Amino acid sequence: MKRKVFTFYFTAGQLEVGHSSSLFCYTCENEHSNWNCLKTYKCEEHENYCTTTYSAAGFGKDMGYRITKKCSADCPETNTDFGVVAISTKCCKTSLCNFSGANSVKLSYAVMFLGTVASLICVIRAGL
Numbered sequence: 001m002k003r004k005v006f007t008f009y010f011t012a013g014q015l016e017v018g019h020s021s022s023l024f025c026y027t028c029e030n031e032h033s034n035w036n037c038l039k040t041y042k043c044e045e046h047e048n049y050c051t052t053t054y055s056a057a058g059f060g061k062d063m064g065y066r067i068t069k070k071c072s073a074d075c076p077e078t079n080t081d082f083g084v085v086a087i088s089t090k091c092c093k094t095s096l097c098n099f100s101g102a103n104s105v106k107l108s109y110a111v112m113f114l115g116t117v118a119s120l121i122c123v124i125r126a127g128l
Helices: 002-017 109-126
Strands: 024-031 039-042 049-057 064-072 078-081 085-092
Antiparallel strands (some): 024 039, 049 064, 049 085
16 A cells, blocks of 8 residues: 555656646747737747837838747846837746737837937037
8 A cells, every 4th residue: 555655646746847838929020010920839948938029110101110029038028218219028927928019119209309309409519
C-alpha cells in the first residue's frame, strides 16, 4: 500500500514540474491595420507576455501608423509622444489578450503645433 501512495505522489509531482507555457499571442510585424494582426502564435516557455507596439509618425494627411504584436519574455511597456512621432507598447499576460491595437497613442495636435512653431523660430533666428 505504501508503495502505491508514493508512486502516485511522485507522478503528480512530475506532472506539475513538467508544465509548459500555453500562452498564445497575436503576432504581426509593422502592419498598417490591426486587422492584419490576427495570426496566433504559441509562445516559447520563457515568454510570459503578449505585447502590442503601436507607432505613429508624420503630420496631418501624411500620418503613418504601424502595429507590431508578439510574445515577449519581459514587459517593455512604454508610452512616448514627441508630437510628430509617438510610440506605445502595452503588455498583457493571458492568451490572446493583445487583440486590440494599443490605442493609447494619441498624438497631441497642440504639441505638434508648438513643435512646428519652435522649429520655425529656430530657423528664423538662424537666418535660414
